[in-house]
Amino acid sequence: MKFIDLRSDTVTEPTPAMREAMARAEVGDDVYGEDPTVNRLQAMAADLMGKEAALFVPSGTMGNLASILAHCQRGDEVIVGDKAHTFLYEAGGISALGGIHSCQLPNQPDGTIALEQLQAAIRPKDIHQPPTRLIALENTHNRCGGVVLSAEYCRQVSEFAKERGILTHLDGARIFNAAIALGISAKELAEPFDSVTFCLSKALCAPVGSLICGSQAFIERVRRVRKQLGGGMRQAGVLAAAGIVALESMIERLAEDHARAKRLAQKLQGAPGLVIEPGSPATNMIFAQLESGSPVTTQKVCEALRERGVLVGAIEPHRFRIVVHYWIDDQAVETTANAFWEVLKELN
Numbered sequence: 001m002k003f004i005d006l007r008s009d010t011v012t013e014p015t016p017a018m019r020e021a022m023a024r025a026e027v028g029d030d031v032y033g034e035d036p037t038v039n040r041l042q043a044m045a046a047d048l049m050g051k052e053a054a055l056f057v058p059s060g061t062m063g064n065l066a067s068i069l070a071h072c073q074r075g076d077e078v079i080v081g082d083k084a085h086t087f088l089y090e091a092g093g094i095s096a097l098g099g100i101h102s103c104q105l106p107n108q109p110d111g112t113i114a115l116e117q118l119q120a121a122i123r124p125k126d127i128h129q130p131p132t133r134l135i136a137l138e139n140t141h142n143r144c145g146g147v148v149l150s151a152e153y154c155r156q157v158s159e160f161a162k163e164r165g166i167l168t169h170l171d172g173a174r175i176f177n178a179a180i181a182l183g184i185s186a187k188e189l190a191e192p193f194d195s196v197t198f199c200l201s202k203a204l205c206a207p208v209g210s211l212i213c214g215s216q217a218f219i220e221r222v223r224r225v226r227k228q229l230g231g232g233m234r235q236a237g238v239l240a241a242a243g244i245v246a247l248e249s250m251i252e253r254l255a256e257d258h259a260r261a262k263r264l265a266q267k268l269q270g271a272p273g274l275v276i277e278p279g280s281p282a283t284n285m286i287f288a289q290l291e292s293g294s295p296v297t298t299q300k301v302c303e304a305l306r307e308r309g310v311l312v313g314a315i316e317p318h319r320f321r322i323v324v325h326y327w328i329d330d331q332a333v334e335t336t337a338n339a340f341w342e343v344l345k346e347l348n
């Protein structure tokens, strides 16, 4: 059975144009810095983010990890949100591999961390305490509902950090979704940060890869960390070629995913026992919950949907994540909505 897979936008397979570009890619040894296609992708990424340089890495997780390791020494502290991907879903890499201490502050429902909370968390100069070296934000914010941080908020945090000699990193895995939703450039959203990672292998459909962007000096340090982590790739131009197609042709169309996500949420509105979270979808993710006290579990609903050829994420006992992407067309929206209604009627 061919599934309608809404578990994540990471499930997106490369487009025919990407496969074609991969087959034709000019390559070289990228550890020597000699892969022309990787070099081209990196130059495009740096330009899109308004930074001096960029580095191609195998995943978003490695992008965040290598960035944080390059900013911090062992024993330094990074401030992260308590719902940040870096904190929840990266296997504790920064502490396991980098000896970096994390201070987790509450993410508000809009994905921000309150400035007063940041203020209170900054460590005084004191040998008993780990120095606050870095603040990391996420845009769009996945676990908070695919919500968008405004450029204004990012600037405020960056100014706050600069005044205190603290660095800033953005996990911009889905920065283009944020930019499209706000109607501004990704460059504007990236500008306040010392470093930004973004992913090619989510809604942009490329099969593999993320980019780290920042100053020339920072990227030189990150290149060394990437090697330490075993992420130095050789003829990676085969992968980068798909990334170039992604950057050239897959950004503007993200608006279609956002519109389809809205349409699907409207169709799900009123389905028995299902509550769409307020404001959802902000971008390409719908977050919905089963009514409190419901005897039905997301697990059960997901199993019944799977039998009807639809896959969605059960991310908490009563909470679903439904992610719209390039391979979800109008028909898939229709089929998914119908499957949900049928299953919920049956189980409730």
Ligand code: TLP
Binding pocket: 007, 008, 009, 010, 058, 059, 060, 061, 062, 085, 086, 089, 138, 140, 142, 171, 173, 174, 199, 201, 210
């Ligand atoms: N997120 C995945 C899962 O790991 C949860 C998903 O399905 O959404 N930053 C953010 C904000 C992410 O959402 C992800 C992936 C990453 C980083 C890591 O990217 P990869 O999977 O390339 O390591």
